[in-house]
Amino acid sequence: MAKVTGPLMSMDASGSYAGTIVFTRWKGRNVVRQLVTPANPKSLNQETARNAIRVLGAGQRFANQTTQIRGGETITDKDELIGLAPSGQAWNGFFVKSAIGAGGISYDEATTAWNALLAADHTNWDNAAAGLVPAIPAVAQFGAGGAAAPALTAGEVYFHYEYGLYKAGAASMPTATPSGYM
Secondary structure: EEEEOOOHEEEEEEEEEEOOOOEEEEEEEEEEEEEOOOOOOOOHHHHHHHHHHHHHHHHHHHHHOOOOOOOOOOOEEEEEEEHHHHOOOHHHHHHHHHHHHHHHHHHHHHHHHHHHOOOOHHHHHHHHHHHOOOOOOOEEEEOOOHEEEEOOHHHHHHHHHHHHHHHHHOOOOOOOOOOEEE
């Protein structure tokens, strides 16, 4: 994105010009970018990526709103992620990048680890997710063409959150027993 001073010989500009470029403000700066008409493919790969973002968004909401601290820690997950994020990178972007990984590998690893747990372990994670403040909810999922798919349980969403913390370097790898928060 180009940074501009005095765009179009004015002190400020916004909107599109000739259907090719857009003038706008981003983080308090005047910028110019190419006009892009978004496509909304509903391919399986696109929906898989959107599903991962939905799941990790629920984890971000928990981290952003909770004052609870994981057992053995002295600061909240959000504060720990802020400290771990590279300079100039927001904590939530760092968390999502760590939790998804290149090509979705970290997210897929978390799913594989979840599927390896026993049904009783799934129940323990569901109960732990419900006991958090705020509680971590189940998250809707979609398949190819935008068709509804089975939702991820609150326990699986919580497991993905904990796995994301592990990949970010904030926690140990989640096991059959959920982390305790106080």
